Amino acid sequence: MKTGLDHQQQVADVQVMPVAPASSAPVPVLILMGVYNGARHLAEQLESLAAQDHVNWRLLCSDDGSSDGSQQIIRSFAGQNRHPLELRQGPGQGFSRNFMQMIRNLEESPEYISFSDQDDIWLPHKLSRALTALSKVPATVPALYASRQWVWESDTQRKRLSARLQRPAGFRNALVENIATGNTIVLNPAAAGLVREAARLTGDVFAHDWWLYLLISGVGGRILFDEEPGLLYRQHGANVIGEGAGIRAQLRRKYAVMQGAFAQRVGGNLQAMQAVAPLLTPDTRSTLERFTAARQSHLPCRLWRFYQSGVYRQSRASRFGFWGGAALGRV
Incomplete structure (x- = not known):
């Protein structure tokens, strides 16, 4: 490969x-x-x-x-x-x-x-x-x-x-x-x-x-x-994944994070990337390894390793949410 x-x-x-x-x-x-x-x-x-x-x-x-x-x-x-x-x-x-x-x-x-x-x-x-x-x-x-x-x-x-x-x-x-x-x-x-x-x-x-x-x-x-x-x-009631806005939709997403849904999805993505690791660039393989290690670490090492991995989300609000989830071990 x-x-x-x-x-x-x-x-x-x-x-x-x-x-x-x-x-x-x-x-x-x-x-x-x-x-x-x-x-x-x-x-x-x-x-x-x-x-x-x-x-x-x-x-x-x-x-x-x-x-x-x-x-x-x-x-x-x-x-x-x-x-x-x-x-x-x-x-x-x-x-x-x-x-x-x-x-x-x-x-x-x-x-x-x-x-x-x-x-x-x-x-x-x-x-x-x-x-x-x-x-x-x-x-x-x-x-x-x-x-x-x-x-x-x-x-x-x-x-x-x-x-x-x-x-x-x-x-x-x-x-x-x-x-x-x-x-x-x-x-x-x-x-x-x-x-x-x-x-x-x-x-x-x-x-x-x-x-x-x-x-x-x-x-x-x-x-x-x-x-x-x-x-x-x-957008309708049967959407598998939607773009719901408003307080109610935000609360549903935060509840799902606390229940471990986000961490489960991220974990599945990591397994998928590890399966094709030879296709990745050296830089992305290194990032993948650092991010995986961060998820398996305890506070405060976990937050430091996430920071070192360089991962980021797009909006300010979602960045705060990510770091909150990271602190609670929900990433």
Whole structure:
């Protein structure tokens, strides 16, 4: 295995855009959509894919055991749309395993890969902006594009922009926070080939998008973050992972941290990175080792080792929360 890219670096080569949309390049894109009982909103999402100004795409839907007519909606869309569409059976074990199975089964000739939820609405420029940005990266360098989104309460039609980056993206950030929301991610072919092979070495992860952010930054790839929102991120009661705001949502997150949920997710991510350690750069392997040692230490050594590892979160409030959790052994 490789021991990282030639351009090894601790923090990924981050570019925070805007990127001016260009005319759609003719490159093919494979869209991976995880589906489970999404009939209520699925048709709207599919129609937003059909309305993309980049028209050279095909869709792979992995249905995880729906019982609400989702498969019929997908088949109907396939019959009315000229884009190639394949419907597969998922593992029936949750959204993360569903996406990871699709990643492991990617074809041997990588192409651009986009990830889609079943209940959002893509804005027409979503794919074209991502491809314009990724086209500026050398073909041999793995690159991940992500963007802000409109956090959208469809019942009330209220929407707000998701947070902008306050600090650079990179592996030290990815160890404790995910800024690459899965429904915005697009990978270039070099990244697609890398993640396919890495997924075959990796067990279960909490969320495929957080794993992708860790992996691409960990190998010294490029993280491209677009300030322009690319979709309406629908919020509803059935969201597996949402963007809830307000006091109530914050209290739920803090309670989950105290119950050990965050520490469990971080621990799973560390196991996943250790499984692909030969792919990481020397710097990121060293950071991984220091961070792992910090989690296993007692106060006050634990806080000092976390500080030495250089990990960080984006916002001031989340940084305070991280250090509070670290002091209590909940990281």
